[in-house]
Amino acid sequence: MWLFDRDLWLEIFNTLGKNMFRTFLTMLGVIFAMVILMLLLGSANGMSNGFNKIFAGTASNSLFVWSQSTSEPYKGFERGRRINFRLEDAEILKKQIPEIEVLAPRIELGSHRGVVTVYRNGRTSGSSVYGDYPEIDNITKKSLVLGRFINQNDINENKKICVIGEETFKLLFDKNENAIGENVRINGVFFTVVGIYKPSKNINIDGENAVFIPFSTFQKAYGSGDRMGWMAISVEAGKKVPVIEQKIKKILKAKYDIAPHDERGIGSFDMSEIFNNITGFTTVLKGFSFFIGIFTLLAGVIAISNILLITVKERTKEIGVRRALGATPKVVKRQIVLEAIVLTGFAGLIGFAISVGILGVLDNIFGSGEEFPFQNPMVSIPQFLISFFLMVGLSVLIGLIPANRAIRIKPIDALREE
Amino acid sequence: MIEIKDLHKSYKMGSNALHVLKGINFSVEEGELVAIMGSSGSGKSTLLNILGMLDELDEGSYTLDGVPIKNLNETKAAQYRNKFLGFIFQSFNLINYKSAAENVALPLYYQKVGRKERHDKALKYLEQVGLKQWSSHLPSELSGGQKQRVAIARAMAAEPKVLLADEPTGALDSKTSYEVMDLIQKINDAGNTILIVTHEPDIADMCKRIVHLKDGVIVEDKVIDQVRAQQYV
Numbered sequence: 302m303w304l305f306d307r308d309l310w311l312e313i314f315n316t317l318g319k320n321m322f323r324t325f326l327t328m329l330g331v332i333f334a335m336v337i338l339m340l341l342l343g344s345a346n347g348m349s350n351g352f353n354k355i356f357a358g359t360a361s362n363s364l365f366v367w368s369q370s371t372s373e374p375y376k377g378f379e380r381g382r383r384i385n386f387r388l389e390d391a392e393i394l395k396k397q398i399p400e401i402e403v404l405a406p407r408i409e410l411g412s413h414r415g416v417v418t419v420y421r422n423g424r425t426s427g428s429s430v431y432g433d434y435p436e437i438d439n440i441t442k443k444s445l446v447l448g449r450f451i452n453q454n455d456i457n458e459n460k461k462i463c464v465i466g467e468e469t470f471k472l473l474f475d476k477n478e479n480a481i482g483e484n485v486r487i488n489g490v491f492f493t494v495v496g497i498y499k500p501s502k503n504i505n506i507d508g509e510n511a512v513f514i515p516f517s518t519f520q521k522a523y524g525s526g527d528r529m530g531w532m533a534i535s536v537e538a539g540k541k542v543p544v545i546e547q548k549i550k551k552i553l554k555a556k557y558d559i560a561p562h563d564e565r566g567i568g569s570f571d572m573s574e575i576f577n578n579i580t581g582f583t584t585v586l587k588g589f590s591f592f593i594g595i596f597t598l599l600a601g602v603i604a605i606s607n608i609l610l611i612t613v614k615e616r617t618k619e620i621g622v623r624r625a626l627g628a629t630p631k632v633v634k635r636q637i638v639l640e641a642i643v644l645t646g647f648a649g650l651i652g653f654a655i656s657v658g659i660l661g662v663l664d665n666i667f668g669s670g671e672e673f674p675f676q677n678p679m680v681s682i683p684q685f686l687i688s689f690f691l692m693v694g695l696s697v698l699i700g701l702i703p704a705n706r707a708i709r710i711k712p713i714d715a716l717r718e719e
Numbered sequence: 720m721i722e723i724k725d726l727h728k729s730y731k732m733g734s735n736a737l738h739v740l741k742g743i744n745f746s747v748e749e750g751e752l753v754a755i756m757g758s759s760g761s762g763k764s765t766l767l768n769i770l771g772m773l774d775e776l777d778e779g780s781y782t783l784d785g786v787p788i789k790n791l792n793e794t795k796a797a798q799y800r801n802k803f804l805g806f807i808f809q810s811f812n813l814i815n816y817k818s819a820a821e822n823v824a825l826p827l828y829y830q831k832v833g834r835k836e837r838h839d840k841a842l843k844y845l846e847q848v849g850l851k852q853w854s855s856h857l858p859s860e861l862s863g864g865q866k867q868r869v870a871i872a873r874a875m876a877a878e879p880k881v882l883l884a885d886e887p888t889g890a891l892d893s894k895t896s897y898e899v900m901d902l903i904q905k906i907n908d909a910g911n912t913i914l915i916v917t918h919e920p921d922i923a924d925m926c927k928r929i930v931h932l933k934d935g936v937i938v939e940d941k942v943i944d945q946v947r948a949q950q951y952v
Contacts (some may be wrong), residue, residue, distance in 0.1 A: 308834055319816035622812045625773065627801020627829035627877070629794045708793070713773040716808060 313639050320612075327608040328648035331692070334601030335652025336659070338594030338688055339680050343660040345590045347667075347678025349583040354676050359504045360403075360440045360535040361576040364542050366549055366569045367531035368557075375560035384557050384566055388527040393556070398548050400540045405437040408519055408530040410488065419469065419512060420486040426472035428465075429508045430487055432519025440533045441506060443513075448481045448496030455515040461522070463492040468510040470497050487512065490522045504575075506533075542573040591684075595691065602695045605644055609637060609703035613710075620707055621715020630708040637707050641700025642693055649692050653685060720880060720912050721747040721770065726779035728765055739765045741935040743779070747881075747914065752907040752945070754923035755916045757932035764885065766932065767916045771804055771883050772796045784880045801829050805874030807884035811866040813858040819845060819869045820854040826877035844872035848902060864895035871902060875911070882906070882913040888922055894951075900925045901948035921946075 317324045368384040391406045410417045410430035419426045435451050443450055443464070450464055463485065465473075474480050484491045492514055500509060519525060536545045550567050553559070559566035613620070620633060660678045667675040680688075728740040739762045747753055757763040768774035769781065772788060781788045783803055791799065800806075805826075813822045823841035832840070845851045848868040850861075858866055867887060874882050887903070888896035900922060907913050907927075915926060923929050924946045931939035 308828060311834075312828070315821075316816070618812065619814050622814060623825070623829075624797060625771070625800060625806050625812075626826045626873070627797050629797040629829075631794065632829065711773070713768050716773070716812065 309635075309639070313636060313643055316636070317640060317643065323608070323612060324644065327605050327644055328651070330604035331598070331601040331645050331648035332652040332655065334594075334597040335649045335688070335692070336656045337597045338591075339653060339656030339685070340659060341590030341594050342587065342680045342684055342688075343656065343678040344663070344675075345583065345587040346680060346684075347660075347664070347675045348586060350676040350678070351674030352579050352583060355674055356504060356576065356579075357442075359442065359501070359572065361573055362402075362538055362540070362542055363440050363533065363535040363572045364546050364549075364569055365506065365531060365533055365572070366546075366553070366567060369565055369568045371559055371563055372565035373560040373563040375563065376558045378558060384559065386529040386532070386553070388529050390529065390553065390556070391532060394532075394534075394549055394552060397552055398545060400537050400545055401534055402537050403436050403439045403533075403535045405434045405440060405533045406516065406529045406531075407434075407437065407533060408432040408516065408525055408528060410519070410523065417487060419465075419473065421473040421483070424473050426469045426510060428469050429511045431507065431511060431513050432516040432525070433513045434516050437533055440535050441501075441504070443496075443498040444501070446497045446499050448494070450496055450498070451513060451515050456517045459517045459521050460515060461490065461492050461518055462495045462515065463487070464496040464498060464513040465494055466507075466509070466511050467497060467499050469512055472510075485512075487514075488523065492518075536573075542571050546571055594688070598688070598692050599695060601648075602645055602692060602699050605641055605648075605696060606699040606702050609641055609644075609700065610706060613637065613703045613707045616707075617710055617715045620710050621712045624710070624712040625716060634701075634704040634708050637704035638697060638700040641696045641703070645696035646689075646693055649689055653689070656680075720749045720751075720784055721745070721914075722780075722782040723770075724780045726766075726769065726781065727777045728762075728769060728774070729777060739935055740769075743935075743937060745930065745937060745940075747912060749912050750907070750910050752904070752913050752927045753915070754926035754929045755914060755932060756918060756920075756923050756929055758918065760934075761932040762935045763916050763918075763932045767883055767885055767914070770881075770914065771806060772800050797829075801826060801877060803880045805877060805879040805882045807867070807870050807874050807882060807887045809886035809889040811858070811863075811870045811890070813866055813869060813873075815858050818855050818857055819850060819861065819872075822858070822869055823873045823876050826873065830877060840876055841872070844876050845869070847875070847906075848872045862895075863891050864898055867891060867895075867899050868902060871899070871906070875906065880912065882911060884913065884915045886917055887915060888917070888919065893921075896922065897948045897951040901952050904945070904948055 368386050371378070371380050371382045371384065374380045388406060391404050395401055395404050408431070409415070415429070416427040417430045419428050433451055434456065435453055438450055446467065451462070455462055465480070465485070470480055473485060480494045480497055483494050485494060500507065534549070536542050546569055550569065553567055554561060554563070557566070623633065663678055723743055723745040726740055726743040729736045729738040743766065755763045755766060765774065769776050772791060788799065814825070817825070820838060820841040823844055824837040827837040827840060842851060842854055845854050848871055850865060850868055850872070853861060853865065858869070861869065884903070888899055891899060903913060903915070904925060915922070917923055924943065925948050927945050928942045929939070930937055
């Protein structure tokens, strides 16, 4: 098989190697094209990774459901009726909709996003106070600076503990004070601080200044009974959140006698929508980079073809001699096409190596930034392989142009004495 | 060895055709050393191109070693050239980025001879032309006479039936010319059939037979007493 013919490859590498400068110039276009393609793809990946980092800690397949007031009269009820969820709703939903992975009920002190004053030694902080289950941590991860989050034991024993945000800490404590184990007073009840967390700058559903206490303690301390404010729900991976959202609403509307088309009785927010938007954005960005890159690559490969055309002209005599010595058109054609492939392939690999280096530097500069969504900008192996083989494929097609030019050279024309 | 009957060849030059060869009848036996002479425009190069399968004949027939040469496609022509013919050119036509040995081995490469054997054969033929110690040199490091000797070694490497030389001494001074002719005579002495196109009478006199071309026809075809080039070297 000619592919494994050592002589053929030696012949090609000799020809290319003996004309180093020409070979280098020819490759330059493809090297640049490959670098541009890889940088574009790598940056798009970096951006995508950066967004993923921002959303890390928030379950993408999640939604929030809360109660509101009705806007339509139904079954004898007047409109404007305030709906209050019961704790049992959580169990009902979990039972009827198996796609629900985690359901964390939550209750809020005061009205929604209402501010409650938290006291400590004469200092105050206007905070949102939530009664929570530990499961909430699976949906919106709290990054703790100190201590721990609420656990099941706190729920079981109705412990009077709380987890406060950094903002609350600043207002209630001195800078270097140890807050863990200290007491704060909320609506006349004392709670011991067990953890301090840092609110996410990017996705925050709790407000800037929030205090979390166990759900069961909340019930006991403030006499909320089995009332529930809202639910944070995560759905099994692969299941469509809007579908589950509709199912949940249908069940709850039936239970609380809300008109089926009443848009206001139950409020909800689909987290996956944001994710899909951003995923859509990065996908478009990647596609766009690929598109631009491929055309750059095409330009690079055409440059190779162009230079090979020139060299074929330059090598007219040589090709003529080879033909006179017995090279068949097929052999000549194969040599030129293989030269194109080797040039492109080699240049592609060099370009790849250079771009990996540049991406590494970019990662060093931007990768650790918190705000800028750019992390680990690298091309994946499939992306590289697709680009590489596409490029080599193009070089075969485009190498045929100079190859066909070469076999049109008649030995007699080539050898004619000037 | 070579049998040509009633050969015609004309070239289209715009609207009118230029009739270059007007009925050539000509044959060469094995072991001959033939000079084809003629002034420029006499058709000698055209004849050589047809003999070398570099150009096609319009009319007549050409038989080489019993094989009729007609209607060859490029691939077949390349294979026949490789098998039957060795070319020696006025301007040597060595490939400038290949060493002397690689140049000599090139026809063998197209015969798909193995690398080792190719190199051994190349060295053998370089030794015959007295350039074995120059085998790894590039053509640019050789003198004109040496280049032509490498070209002769290359022409012989594939062990062809006929060597075709187009003005082999045209680019050389007379001393070097005689050295090259001496080499050609020795190769002929060993039994090889050689055709030389030349317009230099002294070179033609060193062959065994002179065919004189004028205006596309053979005007003279005579066997001569060979002048040995050895005495001038």
